[in-house]
Amino acid sequence: MVKWTEEERCTIREVWEKVDVDEIGPQILTRVHIVYPWRETYFGTFGDIFTNTSILNNPKVAHHGKVVLRSIDKAVRIMDRIQETHAALSRLHYECVDPDNFKLLGDCITISIACKLKEALNPQVQAVWQKFLCAVVEAMNSQNK
């Protein structure tokens, strides 16, 4: 289980308070599809995600991005039980999704948030935020062990 200092908890919450799930959610998955296009393989039911324009306008991509961020919201609220709260999600993705994808998704989440927060995501804040995302990624991989 990951241990958090009070300062780390505050830092993570302060980052998260500035994130509008409806705004940033669509952006992160759009970023994943454009930066890592081979991830399309997991989204066969999403319709047209084969050009940047179609990705940017695809409502299923936007919706799934929000779904992902709502699970992050859960992790922020219950930081001491991330593995437990994400166990069902981990089982859902088990043997369907290459676990390396969770790290790449995490990177895109950080970069989308960086575009929004700019200098507020300074090096120390980034380090704490990444510790938090690593915990979430590990929780998503927990059923793969």
Place this chain on the structure above:
Amino acid sequence: MLSKKEKQLIREIWERLTPVAEDIGADALLRMFASYPGTKTYFSHLDIGPGSAHLSSHGKKIVLAIAEGAKDISQLTVTLAPLQTLHAYQLRIDPTNFKLLSYCLLVTLACYMGEGFTPEAHAAIDKFLSAFSAVLAEKYR
């Protein structure tokens, strides 16, 4: 594989970063040291605290080297030949660290450019930094 459009975008972005190379480079290094403390081991001979002269000058060197590579990506092997030798035979930095610095550069650019760091720009720069890192590591073995 980089398209013509992506190469143009990369050139334009790195041209805009050249005047602020010190700030960008120092910021990326600080992010790397904070998020990946093991990378500090390669800098034990320097003062790498925030605001230090070493941090600024080293950050500037890195960003200007990348900007030079961005001018003609097809010539990366020629442009980077001296740096290839330096990294392989003298510095001996484990190439896995190039990925860490590349990622921190992406975060720095996102913070610096805000909404201007579009997914297309992100993809192009990520591909370019991967190619840059691969060429830099070519002489390791």
